[in-house]
Amino acid sequence: MTAAPAEPVIRIAGITKSFGSHQVLKGIDLAVGKGEVVAIIGPSGSGKTTLLRCINFLEEYDGGSVRIDGVEVGYKDTADGRRRRSDRELARIRVEAAMVFQQFNLFPHLTAAQNVMLGLVKSRGKSKGEARQIAEKWLTRVGLAAKFDALPSQLSGGQQQRVGITRAVAMEPKVLLLDEITSALDPELVGEVLAVVQELAAEGRTMILVTHEMAFAREVADRVVFTDQGRIVIDAPPATVFDDQPNERLRSFLSRFAAFHRPR
Amino acid sequence: MALFFQTLPFLLDGLLTTLLVSVSVVVLSLAIGIPLGCMLVFGPLWARLPIRLYADFVRGVPILVLLYFVYYGLPVIAVNLPSLPAAVVALTAFKTAQIIEIARGAFQSIPVDQMEAAKSIGLTLPDRFVHVLAPQAVRRFLPPFVNSVVDTVKGSSLVSLLGVVDLMLSLQQVIGRTHIALPLYGIGALMYFAINFPLSALSRRLEKRFI
Numbered sequence: 407m408t409a410a411p412a413e414p415v416i417r418i419a420g421i422t423k424s425f426g427s428h429q430v431l432k433g434i435d436l437a438v439g440k441g442e443v444v445a446i447i448g449p450s451g452s453g454k455t456t457l458l459r460c461i462n463f464l465e466e467y468d469g470g471s472v473r474i475d476g477v478e479v480g481y482k483d484t485a486d487g488r489r490r491r492s493d494r495e496l497a498r499i500r501v502e503a504a505m506v507f508q509q510f511n512l513f514p515h516l517t518a519a520q521n522v523m524l525g526l527v528k529s530r531g532k533s534k535g536e537a538r539q540i541a542e543k544w545l546t547r548v549g550l551a552a553k554f555d556a557l558p559s560q561l562s563g564g565q566q567q568r569v570g571i572t573r574a575v576a577m578e579p580k581v582l583l584l585d586e587i588t589s590a591l592d593p594e595l596v597g598e599v600l601a602v603v604q605e606l607a608a609e610g611r612t613m614i615l616v617t618h619e620m621a622f623a624r625e626v627a628d629r630v631v632f633t634d635q636g637r638i639v640i641d642a643p644p645a646t647v648f649d650d651q652p653n654e655r656l657r658s659f660l661s662r663f664a665a666f667h668r669p670r
Numbered sequence: 671m672a673l674f675f676q677t678l679p680f681l682l683d684g685l686l687t688t689l690l691v692s693v694s695v696v697v698l699s700l701a702i703g704i705p706l707g708c709m710l711v712f713g714p715l716w717a718r719l720p721i722r723l724y725a726d727f728v729r730g731v732p733i734l735v736l737l738y739f740v741y742y743g744l745p746v747i748a749v750n751l752p753s754l755p756a757a758v759v760a761l762t763a764f765k766t767a768q769i770i771e772i773a774r775g776a777f778q779s780i781p782v783d784q785m786e787a788a789k790s791i792g793l794t795l796p797d798r799f800v801h802v803l804a805p806q807a808v809r810r811f812l813p814p815f816v817n818s819v820v821d822t823v824k825g826s827s828l829v830s831l832l833g834v835v836d837l838m839l840s841l842q843q844v845i846g847r848t849h850i851a852l853p854l855y856g857i858g859a860l861m862y863f864a865i866n867f868p869l870s871a872l873s874r875r876l877e878k879r880f881i
Contacts, residue, residue, distance in 0.1 A: 464786050493795045501792025511787035515805045524801055525791030577791055 413476065414439045415580050415612050416503075421460055421470030423453075430456045432636035433470065438581065441610040445617055445627035445644075449659055452633040454616045458583050461614065462503040463496060474502050475580055501529045504574035505583040508590050510566040512558040518545060518569045519554040522576050530577060544572045548602050564595030571602055575611070582606070584615035600626075620663045624648050632656050677844045677854070684840025685861055687754075691826045691836060694758045696819055699765035706766070707773025721770060728767035733828055736760040741832050757829035761822065768818050776810040777803065816873035820866045827862075837861060 414437035423431040430453045438444050446454045459465035461472055463480040472479040479499055481488045491499070504525075512521050522541035526532045532540065545554060548568040558566050567587055574582055584603065588596045600622050607613060607626045617623050623630055623644065630647040632640040634655050640647060651657050710721045728736070740760040741753065751759060780803060788798040830839035841858040845851050 462790055464789060497789070497792045497794045500789055503790075504792075505786075505790040507783065507787060507790075509783060511781075511783040513784065513787070513802055513806075515809065525793065528794075528797045528801065529792030573787075573791060583790075 421467040445623035448633035502580040504579040508586040684837040688837040695761040703766040703769025707770040711777045753832040776807040813877040
């Protein structure tokens with residue numbers, strides 16, 4: 407399950423990123439194979455969300471490279487050196503790494519179905535009819551069959567986030583990026599969202615998720631990546647990360663999630 | 671009552687002029703102000719700077735000063751406008767500055783998150799603008815815009831000071847001949863109110879619906 411295939415879907419090599427004088431990413435290397443689920447954990451400020459946002463170039467990395475299926479995400483090499491990609495090129499690449507956001511970020515003026523359809527029609531070239539069918543199929547799968555035409559403001563947080571997941575996964579991206587998708591939810595709504603993610607993982611979708619849900623990371627991830635101070639400190643299967651961890655910094659981080667820091 | 675029917679056609683002529691001025695000002699200031707407002711949000715610095723200066727300056731000047739500037743001031747540099755066009759130009763200059771501000775606010779109050787979500791499903795800049803930004807901006811634009819139309823109708827009474835026979839001046843002319851002030855001002859006020867009340871009601875409904 408954890409053996410990385412020959413050509414990874416995502417290959418991150420030596421990326422660096424600074425905000426002003428503060429270097430948030432200090433050279434990150436990470437490869438994610440097809441069908442792998444990688445959970446990124448770490449203290450806040452460790453750069454995990456920035457790392458995730460570099461993968462679809464919402465955050466522009468300074469050095470290094472991010473490749474999706476061999477294609478460099480943010481830049482291309484020309485005769486005059488490295489150039490930032492055009493908006494059109496970026497759009498084509500970004501759709502392969504669709505993202506689900508902490509605050510859902512649904513389009514408030516569109517219904518649930520329209521939220522899902524917009525990218526299908528504009529980026530994937532589907533007809534309105536096809537897009538509507540795909541949207542209804544997916545929304546039904548995540549338990550929102552009765553909510554096709556509801557506006558986001560008429561949905562609960564958990565329902566909104568399920569639409570958010572649907573909007574991303576319906577694009578059939580090569581990798582799904584999940585950025586702390588349950589952090590803004592009331593505790594009783596977390597389960598319904600994680601259940602959807604679990605199902606997607608089970609059907610072999612490639613996913614990278616930043617999460618604070620340690621029990622969930624342990625259950626769903628093939629690999630867990632621990633970031634601290636802009637570097638990847640540990641990259642290992644969940645059992646190795648969560649049980650009898652010799653690394654002092656990781657132990658101290660996990661001890662804050664006391665319930666999950668226990669041998670199996 | 672006889673007085674009312676005698677003066678009504680005259681007052682209606684004035685009302686028509688008030689409406690003509692108001693509609694011209696609103697249409698022109700929308701046509702100029704919305705592109706400038708968009709440039710103030712999305713444009714390069716060299717474009718933003720003069721627009722910012724214009725909007726701040728004009729909004730800080732009394733409308734009456736603008737009216738006199740255009741009507742009495744511009745002839746000095748050989749720009750001689752008759753009273754009605756001069757009035758429309760001055761009011762449009764003022765309204766345009768307001769529209770620029772309303773448009774800017776409408777766009778800038780949309781959270782950055784919205785653009786990020788649109789990018790992450792592969793929308794190009796034109797698609798992001800048309801399908802995500804613009805529809806949300808319109809909803810934020812409409813309520814303050816409708817209020818601003820109400821202000822235009824009321825503010826248009828100032829054009830009477832340039833000798834344009836709008837509702838205000840026609841009232842004063844009728845009163846000058848008949849010396850019956852109270853009922854006539856009452857009728858005039860009701861006419862302004864008849865235009866503006868539906869607009870205010872519309873604005874309130876828009877606010878409820880979109881905010």
